[in-house]
Amino acid sequence: MKAADFSYHEVVNLQDAIKIKAQDDEAVILAGGQSLLPALNMRLSSPTCLIDISKISGLNEIKIDGQTLFIGALATHSDVMNNKTVKDNMPCMIDILKMVAHPAIRNKGTHGGSIAYGDPAAELPALAVATNAEIIVSGQNGERSINAKEFYLGLFETAINQDEIVVGIKYPLLKQGQKIVFDEVCRRHGDYAMAGLIANIMGSKNDIKDLKLVFFATGDKPDVADKTARLYLDNGYDYDKLKNSLSSEIDFAGDLNSSSEMKLHLATVLIKKVLSKLEN
Amino acid sequence: MVAKNLVNISFTVNGERFNNVNVPSRQHLADYLRSQGFTGTHLGCEQGACGACTIEMDGKAVRSCLVLASQANGTNLKTVEGFDDEMMEKVKQNFLKHNAFQCGFCSPGMLMTTKEILLNKKKLTRDEIRSEISGNYCRCTGYQSIVDAIEECINEIN
Incomplete structure (x- = not known):
């Protein structure tokens, strides 16, 4: 060790x-x-x-930048959770960060670090994909912006080039009627999830106009399930149908705590659990 | 420890200044502190899950197994040996009173986590206390006595 x-x-x-x-x-x-x-x-x-890079100053800024919430790479999870701009503009992020490990780890762990590390079981990469965030990297040729969905390529594999470093993340501000709801299943509060889901919803409980489902701790990267979301919008919650759809859409990978079959079951149940949190 | 790469750092532990010490780059802070006699910092899992090595770095609780000794450069550290202020003396008395120390292995981390709970000055329910200490494993008290002790600490300061 x-x-x-x-x-x-x-x-x-x-x-x-x-x-x-x-x-x-x-x-x-x-x-x-x-x-x-x-x-x-x-x-x-x-x-x-x-x-x-932890002692580079100026990389922990949190601010509104145009229509986005910008979080500097070196802001710790505790910094983000205690930040008023985040609280006022994207309170769901604070609730999601409560699921990330424990206070002593959140005091040191950084936002950009979690995004760049690309752990498939981590919450923030899934949130970035679910909210269509842009990841800003800086390299020898200056800065560029990578859409979160294109950023995650595989297991701990990202689109960062060898000369590049993540400097911040831009989350589009939520529009009127847009909601982020989420949940995860884990053995102990703060542990890595056995399966988790972040849903980006436009509309209300009985009138969902648009639905994006992003699962984590299921495959090798944040898993977007567009077909399954469509199926839910057309047919409502049908365990067997949604399970079939998820198994064709996501390549579930088992780990020490849960087999791929168990993750598939948990992911299916999470759709119901997460969407039932929506208010009318 | 075979160390090809050494890093020169300076920092403070419990008010004691360490200037220009060489630490192996790969050594984590908990191992370094223990090698210097601060053996109150315990090591369980060395992967951030058990919480026994939790110490204070620049006023915040951190896992010393998940911080390299070299990262402590320029910081102010406090280990369980330095928990001697009035508030922490009271916390220790409450832990004793409720038999929350039992074997003592998790205690340094539990005390640090309790300190952070108390500094937040929030009134917590027993369930919330359990959630706050969920990052600290105890394998012998069954947590009941620890929750009792923390609950009394919270009641005393609020």
Whole structure:
């Protein structure tokens, strides 16, 4: 349970971090480290070079930027949960973050870190996909913006190039009548989910005009289930039909706590559980 | 520990200054603190699940197994050995009174989590207390006595 050896670089500005990362294929960014350190300790990952960006100033800004809520990469989960701009404009994010680990981990874990790490069981990547967020990365050629759905390519695999670093996330502000509802099933509060669902809904309980379902802890990345959402809108909740649809749409991958069959069941039940939270 | 890569850092633990010490880059903070005699910081899982290694870094609770010693550069740390202010003395008395220490393995983390609960100054129900300490495993008290102790602490300050 000890990390393998690596070289460690503490940087205080973004350009230095980009320079080191661009030069070393093995270099990995360390922000809060709350997902990376367990992986290092368990030797699931053993990079030879770590670039600690946590002391770069100005990367933890939270603000309204046009029609979006911008969250700087280094804002910790606790920062986001206690931020008034977030509370006023996207309160659902605070409730979602309550499901992320425990206070001591949320004090250190960063928003950008969770987005960039791309853990398929994590809540924030699913939220980014569900809300059509843009992920802003900075590299040798300047900044670019990647849509969350195009950002996640596979298991812990993202569209970040070797010379790039996530600097912030832009979440479109919710429109009139738009709601984000969610839930997850896990063995202990704060643990990684066995299956989770974030639904982006336009309309009210009895009159849903548009529905987007994004599952997490189901496959190798946030799983969008558009066909299943369509089926729900056309036929309402029918366990067997929705289960069939989900099994054709998502490549369920079992883990230590739950088999792929169990995840499929939980995902199907979550549709009912999550949508029943909608108010009329 | 075989260490090719060393990092030079300075920080404070319980008011004691550590200047220009060399730490192996791969060593986590809990291991470093224990190597310096701060053995009140306990290690259970080393992956952030059990909470036994929870300490205070710049006023906030963190898992010291999920922070590299090198990341402590420039920070102010407090371990269970430094929990000697009036509030924490009361917390420890309440833990003793309710037999919430029992084997003692989870206690440093439980005390740190209790400290953070009390600093938030929120009145919590027993269920909410259980939810707040859900990041700290205890394998012997059954949590009942710990919840009793924290409940009394909350009642005292509110």
